Amino acid sequence: MIPAEFDYVAPATVDEAVRALAAGGEDAKVMAGGQSLIPVLRMRLAVPTVVVDLSGLTELTGVHDDGDSLRIGAMTTHYEVQRDPLVREHARLLRLATDTVADPQVRHRGTFGGSLAHADPAGDLLAPALALDAVMVCVGPSGTREVPAAEFFVDYFTTALAPDELLTHVKVPKLTGWGAHYEKFNRVAQAWSIVGVAAALRVSGGRIADARVGLTNMGPTPVRARGVEEALIGQPATAESITSAATRAAEGADPPSDGNADAEYRSHLARVLTERAVTAAVSA
Amino acid sequence: MTATVEPEVGKARRRKEDARLITGATRWTDNLQLTGMLHMALLRSPVAHARITSIDVTEAVKMPGVLVVLTGQDLAAEQGSLPCAWPITEDMLAPPAPSLAVDRVNFAGEAVALVVARSAAEAHDALSLIDVDYEDLPVVLDLESAIADDADLVHPDLGSNKSATWVFDSADAGTGSDVDQTIADAEVVVERTFRQQRLIPAFMEPRSVVVDPSPDSVTMWSATQVPHILRWMLAAVLGIPEQQIRVIAPDVGGGFGGKLQVTPEEVLTLLVARRLGKPVKWTESRTESMLSAHHGRDQLQRITISARRDGTVTGLKVDLLADMGAYLRLVSPGVPILGAFMFNAIYKFPAYRFTCTNVFTTKVPTDAYRGAGRPEATFAIERIMDELAAELGVDPLELRERNWIKHDEFPFTTVAGLTYDSGNYEAATARAKELFGYEALRAEQAERRANGDPVQLGIGISTYTEMCGLAPSRVLGALRYAAGGWEHAAIRMLPTGKVELITGTSPHGQGHVTAWSQIVADRLGVPFEDVEVLHGDTRVAHRGMDSYGSRSLAVGGVAVVLAADKVLAKARTVAAHLMEVAEDDVEFTAGTFSVRGTSTTMALGDVVVAAHVAHNLPDGVEPGLDAEATFDPENFSYPHGTHLCATEVDTQTGAVKIRSYVCVDDVGKVVNPLIVEGQVHGGLAQGIAQALYEEAVHDESGTLTTATLADYLVPSAVDLPHFTTDRTETPATSNPLGVKGVGEAGTIASTPAVVNSIVDAVRHMGVSEVEMPCTPMRVWKAIHRRGDGVPTTPGAGGGLGSLDSRSAEERGGAE
Numbered sequence A: 001m002i003p004a005e006f007d008y009v010a011p012a013t014v015d016e017a018v019r020a021l022a023a024g025g026e027d028a029k030v031m032a033g034g035q036s037l038i039p040v041l042r043m044r045l046a047v048p049t050v051v052v053d054l055s056g057l058t059e060l061t062g063v064h065d066d067g068d069s070l071r072i073g074a075m076t077t078h079y080e081v082q083r084d085p086l087v088r089e090h091a092r093l094l095r096l097a098t099d100t101v102a103d104p105q106v107r108h109r110g111t112f113g114g115s116l117a118h119a120d121p122a123g124d125l126l127a128p129a130l131a132l133d134a135v136m137v138c139v140g141p142s143g144t145r146e147v148p149a150a151e152f153f154v155d156y157f158t159t160a161l162a163p164d165e166l167l168t169h170v171k172v173p174k175l176t177g178w179g180a181h182y183e184k185f186n187r188v189a190q191a192w193s194i195v196g197v198a199a200a201l202r203v204s205g206g207r208i209a210d211a212r213v214g215l216t217n218m219g220p221t222p223v224r225a226r227g228v229e230e231a232l233i234g235q236p237a238t239a240e241s242i243t244s245a246a247t248r249a250a251e252g253a254d255p256p257s258d259g260n261a262d263a264e265y266r267s268h269l270a271r272v273l274t275e276r277a278v279t280a281a282v283s284a
Numbered sequence B: 001m002t003a004t005v006e007p008e009v010g011k012a013r014r015r016k017e018d019a020r021l022i023t024g025a026t027r028w029t030d031n032l033q034l035t036g037m038l039h040m041a042l043l044r045s046p047v048a049h050a051r052i053t054s055i056d057v058t059e060a061v062k063m064p065g066v067l068v069v070l071t072g073q074d075l076a077a078e079q080g081s082l083p084c085a086w087p088i089t090e091d092m093l094a095p096p097a098p099s100l101a102v103d104r105v106n107f108a109g110e111a112v113a114l115v116v117a118r119s120a121a122e123a124h125d126a127l128s129l130i131d132v133d134y135e136d137l138p139v140v141l142d143l144e145s146a147i148a149d150d151a152d153l154v155h156p157d158l159g160s161n162k163s164a165t166w167v168f169d170s171a172d173a174g175t176g177s178d179v180d181q182t183i184a185d186a187e188v189v190v191e192r193t194f195r196q197q198r199l200i201p202a203f204m205e206p207r208s209v210v211v212d213p214s215p216d217s218v219t220m221w222s223a224t225q226v227p228h229i230l231r232w233m234l235a236a237v238l239g240i241p242e243q244q245i246r247v248i249a250p251d252v253g254g255g256f257g258g259k260l261q262v263t264p265e266e267v268l269t270l271l272v273a274r275r276l277g278k279p280v281k282w283t284e285s286r287t288e289s290m291l292s293a294h295h296g297r298d299q300l301q302r303i304t305i306s307a308r309r310d311g312t313v314t315g316l317k318v319d320l321l322a323d324m325g326a327y328l329r330l331v332s333p334g335v336p337i338l339g340a341f342m343f344n345a346i347y348k349f350p351a352y353r354f355t356c357t358n359v360f361t362t363k364v365p366t367d368a369y370r371g372a373g374r375p376e377a378t379f380a381i382e383r384i385m386d387e388l389a390a391e392l393g394v395d396p397l398e399l400r401e402r403n404w405i406k407h408d409e410f411p412f413t414t415v416a417g418l419t420y421d422s423g424n425y426e427a428a429t430a431r432a433k434e435l436f437g438y439e440a441l442r443a444e445q446a447e448r449r450a451n452g453d454p455v456q457l458g459i460g461i462s463t464y465t466e467m468c469g470l471a472p473s474r475v476l477g478a479l480r481y482a483a484g485g486w487e488h489a490a491i492r493m494l495p496t497g498k499v500e501l502i503t504g505t506s507p508h509g510q511g512h513v514t515a516w517s518q519i520v521a522d523r524l525g526v527p528f529e530d531v532e533v534l535h536g537d538t539r540v541a542h543r544g545m546d547s548y549g550s551r552s553l554a555v556g557g558v559a560v561v562l563a564a565d566k567v568l569a570k571a572r573t574v575a576a577h578l579m580e581v582a583e584d585d586v587e588f589t590a591g592t593f594s595v596r597g598t599s600t601t602m603a604l605g606d607v608v609v610a611a612h613v614a615h616n617l618p619d620g621v622e623p624g625l626d627a628e629a630t631f632d633p634e635n636f637s638y639p640h641g642t643h644l645c646a647t648e649v650d651t652q653t654g655a656v657k658i659r660s661y662v663c664v665d666d667v668g669k670v671v672n673p674l675i676v677e678g679q680v681h682g683g684l685a686q687g688i689a690q691a692l693y694e695e696a697v698h699d700e701s702g703t704l705t706t707a708t709l710a711d712y713l714v715p716s717a718v719d720l721p722h723f724t725t726d727r728t729e730t731p732a733t734s735n736p737l738g739v740k741g742v743g744e745a746g747t748i749a750s751t752p753a754v755v756n757s758i759v760d761a762v763r764h765m766g767v768s769e770v771e772m773p774c775t776p777m778r779v780w781k782a783i784h785r786r787g788d789g790v791p792t793t794p795g796a797g798g799g800l801g802s803l804d805s806r807s808a809e810e811r812g813g814a815e
Helices: A014-027 A037-042 A078-083 A085-090 A092-099 A104-109 A112-118 A126-131 A226-232 A239-246 A263-283 B018-023 B120-127 B179-185 B227-238 B264-276 B286-292 B332-341 B374-392 B396-403 B425-436 B438-451 B473-478 B512-524 B552-579 B604-613 B673-692 B745-765 B776-784 B805-813
Strands: A007-009 A028-031 A050-053 A063-065 A069-073 A135-140 A143-148 A153-155 A166-173 A179-185 A195-204 A207-216 B038-044 B050-056 B066-071 B111-117 B131-136 B162-169 B188-199 B208-214 B217-222 B245-248 B280-283 B296-307 B313-325 B352-360 B455-465 B487-493 B499-503 B531-534 B586-589 B592-595 B601-603 B627-631 B640-650 B656-666 B723-727
Touching (some): A014 A166, A028 A037, A069 A085, A069 A112, A078 A085, A078 A092, A092 A179, A092 A195, A112 A166, A179 A263, A207 A226, A226 A239, A226 A263, A263 B776, B038 B120, B038 B264, B050 B111, B066 B120, B066 B264, B162 B332, B179 B296, B179 B313, B179 B352, B188 B374, B217 B227, B227 B264, B264 B280, B313 B332, B374 B745, B425 B438, B425 B656, B455 B745, B487 B604, B499 B512, B512 B531, B552 B586, B552 B592, B552 B601, B552 B604, B552 B627, B601 B604, B640 B745, B656 B745, B745 B776
Parallel strands (some): B038 B280, B217 B245, B313 B352, B656 B723
Antiparallel strands (some): A063 A069, A135 A166, A195 A207, B038 B111, B162 B352, B208 B217, B296 B313, B455 B640, B487 B499, B487 B627
């Protein structure tokens, strides 16, 4: 298919990009890696008047050590995230989830920030960002603001970003030495998650000292499985306590019903996959 | 050259054509750029069933680059009705099938208006400004409801949604006894209903058409499997003298039956090109393809099998409802009928009745899809054999063995009236069991059951046969098919000794260029590299019946042999004359004529030159050695084999993982084992895809909700297991090559093997059926008895299927 006509802007700096977005108004679209936007344009499900291509913004690439947290440029590709030694050491959950995104071609073009800003609840990086308490650095005409992941994801394909704001960086608090696992459930390898569970755990003296669990595609936004976390923290890292905690996985979720899974089955999957993810994270 | 040259036939040659196909250094239809070429785009109905009350094109024609916007009304007088070449019964109901809807639309995706513009982008832009008013009519989606007395009608003028009912009864045909009586008297009866979900052929190259008109002739390039049939039908539908139509199928990127069609788009591209007097191109997008190119399968199968307690089958009754969709396309009505002869499969049933009712619905028309009727039949019989085995408490492989035709019983005339010429089911099954480790897997299965392992193991069996080599023309005539089943080949012996082979088959990925070169090289004793294979252009390959139904080698390849033999026969005459000996004293080996008992020889190349220059030919012999031949088979060919599949079913999630897959196929003699291996792998992938992944889903308004490859799940290599393949080789006796055909075997055999293995894994948990595709949710619900309501809405993911509820509707309306 052929996209409808649009103007194309390729800014060289964040300031230029923000100005282009402000000028473009409601009908401007940001293109990061283009892996979601281009199909949508080609199907004419989106008909923007202007596309602001961020691929020239080299200042938004790379992973930086900010002390207690990592600062990941929004334009860092999945491939770069997968291979980054800082991510590997301090945000293993993010790396494991990124490994499951689509296929190598997509991971070479698609970006971390693009995935988060696109806010597809079936995307694999939203739940880890939420579970890791990531903070989104957003730049607009009136300056920079930081939005916690819990407030960033608003609805299906909707974030707290204003139309003239740009996600420039993501701050990911370091969870050095934590166990982690991302359990993805789908029908074919290249598909999005039917349900995914992101788990990060700190085990100390045989007990679960801290736990973070996020769910993919269990609602219009990624879901934090607080009930599971509560049930895990302080418990011995045993199969019994994990099984028991996992029964609370779907609490507070609002799972969709679609051709792959209805809400009942999704809730069931969330429980089974949470048990598997947490078990794997404990031994990881 | 000596007699010890290694034969080409049997060599695992890499395909000649692959380098250019894989690197794209080739000419697909969409690559064609002709001077002054215009572009056509089609507006498609977003609704499944409606009256068109008005179409306003005022704004669209004002758009930049637009030359013309046409509706069905504009073309009503000239577009004719798309052909259906297979009226299966005398009283079959067939609606008129316009290429561009005139006053009604009968499926979502049907074309309602067209734009021709200077660029494809301008044509697509203008589509959004065409304003169509639809007055909704009730949709007809469900097969069983469609045939109810009070059903809403797809085509009210026809008075019924039943197009035709076709019956084969062994008692009437004299091939067996009465099935109702048999079932009434039976010791054991098992009845099941299976659903063949709707599938989308999903060929890799979307369809594309280019038409170059001139005042006295028209050339069409099309991504088609059937250039010859297309030319004939274009002449018939549009009244253009056939000699003024040239159809070219250039390199075509896959078809799977999906390009065995005469399409609305081909007709429309031709009509507008002639109207404007300029070349016009139309190329579809993936979604457009999924919404409008014909679909496959879609049957409801009620199967009754009867047997004695000892496991001997006594009767088989098949009642089918087959979804035609909204129109009858080229061979739509005959697809389920091809299955009629295959339900009895390799088993010795004394009584059989097949009844099929073809039903109209407001969905995309169905037609041929890899296997066409035979996968449906094989699925049903292989599934119900497993159910019968469960009922009888015997091993499903033993049940099959008790009932199949033994190797010393061939030729065997079946209850469906076909004569199977050869086969050896025992040998293929023994080899498959050995490769599979059948007994060890059964032991592991028992252990997992005993331990209550959350992951259960199942073993699925499919001992299939199929009818290939379509087809003896007289049989097609008896089945009321409009064409013959022969194939043509011609050989041009060039003065330098090189060979041009012209074939009437139309390869679109099968590797005919390589395989045909191997056949000719052996037959004529020329190097493989010296053979050029020409195909797909009706002005070069002037006679042909094209490629489908695993017919190309078994029919077209035999025509190649016959043509080569004619070349040799004439060459022998010329050689004898030149060597001044009697023809009977001349032998031909590996490209050289020799005189028996002497050292006198003459190379074929020298004979070719002599025949070409014609300085010294026997009286009455025409110059040149060119020859042509047409082969009309006397019988079908019957590949068979045994497929064994082991799956692990995660009872907690319903996820299915194929642990091992073994197939031992008998496709007769093999020309190129590498090509055969590729066909088997691809076929398995497609058959497994039906079992596990693919389904064309419509929502309650008749909108196809799986109109992207994000929603319609075609598996990739990583989703499929390692395949262990092997062959037994029982030559076909019905053709001189001994070949049977391999294009569809994997697809036909694999689907029931996979589903049988899933059911086998969880039968002890009370499961006796999982509807296809066996998605994790369906498997989980079957185990946990949760009912089987699968939502029809597309899933989330990537902003494709899930943007919002609006998206599905808009997709229907998008180009």
